[in-house]
Amino acid sequence: MKLARRELLAGAAALGAARVAGASAPELLVLNDYPQALETPLEYFDRLITPTDAFFVRSHFGPPRLDVRRPLKIGGLVEKPYELTAAALEKLPQVTVTAVLQCAGNGRAFVSPPVPGAQWRHGAMGQATWTGVRVRDLLARARPKVTRGHLLTAGADLGPKPQVPLFHRSLPLERALHPDTLVATRMNGQPLPLEHGAPMRLVVPGWAGDHWLKWLTELTVSEVEGDGFWVKKAYRIPPTPVPPGTKVAPEQMEPVAVMPVKAVIARADGAVITPGPQEVVGVAFSGVAALAKVEVSLDGGRSWRAAELEGQPGVGRWQVFRARFEAKPGVVTVVARAADASGAVQPEAGVWNPSGYFFNAQHRVTWTVAA
Amino acid sequence: MSLLVALLLLADGGAAEAKMPLPQLLTQACASCHSLKLVHQQRLTEAQWKGTLAKMRGWGALIDDDQAAQLAEQLAAAQGPSAPLPELERVDARARLSSVEPTAPTLPKGDVKRGSALFVARCLACHGPDARGMIGVNLVQRPIVDRDAELAAFVRKGRGLMVPNADLTDAQLGDLVSFLKKLPAGARP
Numbered sequence: 001m002k003l004a005r006r007e008l009l010a011g012a013a014a015l016g017a018a019r020v021a022g023a024s025a026p027e028l029l030v031l032n033d034y035p036q037a038l039e040t041p042l043e044y045f046d047r048l049i050t051p052t053d054a055f056f057v058r059s060h061f062g063p064p065r066l067d068v069r070r071p072l073k074i075g076g077l078v079e080k081p082y083e084l085t086a087a088a089l090e091k092l093p094q095v096t097v098t099a100v101l102q103c104a105g106n107g108r109a110f111v112s113p114p115v116p117g118a119q120w121r122h123g124a125m126g127q128a129t130w131t132g133v134r135v136r137d138l139l140a141r142a143r144p145k146v147t148r149g150h151l152l153t154a155g156a157d158l159g160p161k162p163q164v165p166l167f168h169r170s171l172p173l174e175r176a177l178h179p180d181t182l183v184a185t186r187m188n189g190q191p192l193p194l195e196h197g198a199p200m201r202l203v204v205p206g207w208a209g210d211h212w213l214k215w216l217t218e219l220t221v222s223e224v225e226g227d228g229f230w231v232k233k234a235y236r237i238p239p240t241p242v243p244p245g246t247k248v249a250p251e252q253m254e255p256v257a258v259m260p261v262k263a264v265i266a267r268a269d270g271a272v273i274t275p276g277p278q279e280v281v282g283v284a285f286s287g288v289a290a291l292a293k294v295e296v297s298l299d300g301g302r303s304w305r306a307a308e309l310e311g312q313p314g315v316g317r318w319q320v321f322r323a324r325f326e327a328k329p330g331v332v333t334v335v336a337r338a339a340d341a342s343g344a345v346q347p348e349a350g351v352w353n354p355s356g357y358f359f360n361a362q363h364r365v366t367w368t369v370a371a
Numbered sequence: 372m373s374l375l376v377a378l379l380l381l382a383d384g385g386a387a388e389a390k391m392p393l394p395q396l397l398t399q400a401c402a403s404c405h406s407l408k409l410v411h412q413q414r415l416t417e418a419q420w421k422g423t424l425a426k427m428r429g430w431g432a433l434i435d436d437d438q439a440a441q442l443a444e445q446l447a448a449a450q451g452p453s454a455p456l457p458e459l460e461r462v463d464a465r466a467r468l469s470s471v472e473p474t475a476p477t478l479p480k481g482d483v484k485r486g487s488a489l490f491v492a493r494c495l496a497c498h499g500p501d502a503r504g505m506i507g508v509n510l511v512q513r514p515i516v517d518r519d520a521e522l523a524a525f526v527r528k529g530r531g532l533m534v535p536n537a538d539l540t541d542a543q544l545g546d547l548v549s550f551l552k553k554l555p556a557g558a559r560p
Contacts, residue, residue, distance in 0.1 A: 028467060029459035033406040038467060039459070053464045063471050064512040113452050114414040116423050121459070158511055160404035161431030161504040194514070195468050 026053040031118050035062030036195065039123030046266040046281045048311045048320055049098075050126035052188045057195045058103050058124060060167050064156040064215050068199045072183065076152065076220035079143035086185045086199035089133050096131045097180050099205035099316050100285050101212055104235065104256045107350070107359030113245050115356040122264050122363070127283070127318050130203040132184035136177045139221065144173075149223040151176035153202055156215040168218075169211050169235075170226030170255070171204065176219075180205045183216060206287035206316030208256045208358070210235050231255070237353045244352035253354075259287030261346055262360040263294050263321065263338035269365040278327040280307070282363070285318035286340035293339050294321035300333035300364070301348070307336075327369040335364045391438070393445050400434045400442060401427070402531050403508050410446070414454045417447035433506060473517035478545035486550025489543055493536055502554055507533060511554045519548050 031037035038057040044050055068086060075081035102125035109119040118124075135151070154168040175181065182203040185192060192198040197214030204211045225231060236253035263284035267273075284294045290313040295304040307321040321336070339345040350361040391399070401410055415423065420443035424432070428439065490502070497507035504510075515522045523544045529535035539547075 026464040027461050028464045029461055030408070030467075031412065031459065032408045035405060036467060036471070037409075038462075038464070041461065053468060057468070063514060065514050065517055066473055067512075109456055116413055116415060116419060118409065119412045119414075119456060156512060158503070158509050159430070160508040162499070162509070164404075164430045193468055194472050 026051055028054065028057070029121075029123060031120065035059055037118050039120055040126055042122055042264070042268050043266055044126075045122070045264050045283045046320065048127060048283075048318070049188065050128060052128065052190065052193065052196070055101075055126040055128065055187075055196065056103070056124045058118070058209070059157060059195075059214060061157045061159050061164075063194050063198075064158065066194045066198060067156070070156060070199060070215070070217065072200055072216055072219065074138055074142045074219045076222055077145040077149070078139070078221050079145065081142060084138075089183060089200065090185055092133045092137070094131055095134055095179075095182060096129050097182060097203065097205055098127065098129050098312070098314070099180070099203060100125060100127045100259070100287075100318050101203075101209050102126075102259055104208035104210050104357045105355070107361075108356035110359055110361065111350055111352060111356040113352075115354060117356055124209075125264075127285075128188045129186075130182060130184040131186035131189070132182040132200070132203065134179055135181045135183060135202070135219065136179060138183060138219070139177070142221070144221045146221065146223055147173070149173045149221065150225050152218070152220040152222050152226045153211070153213045153216065154218040154220075155197075155201075155213045156217050165229040167213075167230055168226060168228065169213060170222075170231045171202075171207075171211055173221070175204065175207065175257075183219075205314075206258055208235075208259055208287075210256065235355075235357075237355070237357050241351050242353070246354070248354050256357050259285075259316065260358050260360045261286035261288065261291070261338050261340040261344050263336040263346060263363060265334060265336050265363050265365055267365065267367070270367075271365070272368045272370055273327055275327050275329050275369050275371055278325055278369075280321075280323045280325070280334050280336065282321055282336055283318040284309075284321050284336070284338040285316065286338070286342075286344065287316045288344055289341035290314055290317070291319050291338060292341045292343075294319075295337045295339075296321070296323040297335040297337070298325055298332055301335045301362075304337065327367075329369050329371065331366060331368055333364065333366045335362050337362045390441055393442075396434070396438060396442060398531055400424075400432050400438065403433075403506075404431070408457075411450065412457055413446070414450055414452050414456070415447060416452060417443050420446050431504065471514040473514075474520065477520045478523060478541050478548055481542065481544075481546030481549035483546075483549050483553050485543075486546035486548070489539075489547050490550055493539075494547075497533070502551070510551055513551075516548055516551045519544070522548065 028038035036057050040054050040056050044054050071083040071085050073083045105117050106120045106124035109121050151171045183200050184203045200216045202213040233250045235256045236250050237256050238248050239254050265282040280296045284291050294307045296307045297304045307323040310320040337346050346362045350359045424439045498510055499505035502510040527537045
């Protein structure tokens with residue numbers, strides 16, 4: 001069959017685009033082999049839903065054995081503690097939310113001066129649909145004795161040596177009772193894979209991933225914040241910015257919680273693009289408030305234009321942004337700058353903190369435009 | 372035998388003893404609990420390394436004061452704050468996700484009591500009486516107990532500080548797996 005030159009080029013471009021956008025077998029980038037730490041390649045951040053297979057993978061110890069019958073215990077300061085399995089939970093009224101899951105340390109590789117920890121680039125984040133039961137409803141069945149306090153959350157994963165403190169978090173009860181806080185059994189409509197928390201995990205839209213406990217085993221109502229290393233020492237951030245490199249005692253920091261506004265462009269620094277009609281595409285979100293706007297600069301930040309937004313706005317929910325432009329031969333320095341409905345705008349430079357959390361500097365990339 | 376090896380590794384041999392080469396020291400200090408990629412992506416000062424190593428020793432990393440000082444000095448020199456970030460390997464996602472998922476059993480279904488006796492004889496000295504880890508790592512609730520071909524391969528071959536146990540039969544390994552599957556999770560905080 002004879003194809004016109006235009007059709008051949010269109011076909012080749014489509015094939016190239018398909019490879020770039022991961023339409024063939026999904027791929028991940030390896031930060032660590034065990035416990036597995038895998039991040040999503042940049043080109044996936046051009047769409048509303050991250051495919052489950054391309055979703056980033058992260059935990060402190062790796063998953064425990066798959067056990068679909070492992071129960072969740074609901075207890076603490078409640079009248080009627082009880083436990084239930086994923087199978088029982090799936091029989092209760094189900095709710096689905098669309099939300100961004102992001103590691104608190106996403107972007108840590110770009111923090112200066114460097115800090116210890118997994119050196120995530122942009123890819124320790126993704127958006128999926130999460131299906132399960134509201135924590136509010138699960139707690140109501142137990143009849144909590146307090147309305148203020150914390151929900152202590154724990155999972156089945158164990159550290160490599162007995163000295164390693166077991167991973168757990170402490171979620172303010174007010175946040176636990178938010179209608180969008182779920183115990184989920186499904187991700188993107190399918191049962192949770194083992195690396196994503198099977199059989200049950202916590203979903204806390206707008207809050208950093210450390211709270212989204214995987215392999216969930218306990219929800220414990222408490223009057224006070226949880227104790228132990230992971231709550232009292234780790235996952236803390238200074239309440240106001242400190243000079244880069246400062247040592248700050250954990251007691252002087254507050255727990256990481258709501259994610260700040262952020263936009264990521266889905267094409268890497270150093271890319272080569274052809275002249276003619278092109279786009280700047282990416283995703284943007286905030287855990288503080290719904291996304292308000294994304295602006296794009298094509299001259300390194302001197303001038304800005306509004307990008308179009310696609311998808312539903314929402315707290316902790318990303319939208320795709322798109323800005324079309326005519327690429328001329330040479331070099332173009334592209335910057336994306338997101339603002340949320342609270343008025344917060346992404347800073348030009350990252351806000352340094354001792355653990356490299358919540359890096360959200362404006363994403364800046366330089367592309368070569370060449371035929 | 373493996374306990375003796377571990378003790379020898381930890382023994383202070385005196386001031387004139389040559390330093391352990393870095394790759395070997397990293398294997399001893401780090402690789403039981405997590406792969407070395409996590410180490411090699413850090414770009415830290417000597418002071419930051421000292422802090423990190425102190426935390427790791429508190430969590431069971433098996434090095435003495437001299438070895439910790441050596442690691443802090445050598446890693447800061449090789450991978451200081453201005454070192455480049457390593458390139459990330461790009462891999463097939465499904466293959467990686469399934470690497471922790473259960474596989475069809477290849478070993479015969481074993482006997483828990485025989486498995487327990489085998490554990491005491493061959494594994495307890497390093498992995499601890501409750502298998503929660505000591506010199507060796509935690510074996511409780513690990514995905515590998517549902518991937519018995521993989522478990523059999525590296526128990527027979529050895530790995531890192533773990534010596535080979537090449538003589539174990541499929542029946543014996545089946546007993547061991549049955550025992551490991553029965554181990555309960557530890558206490559919650």
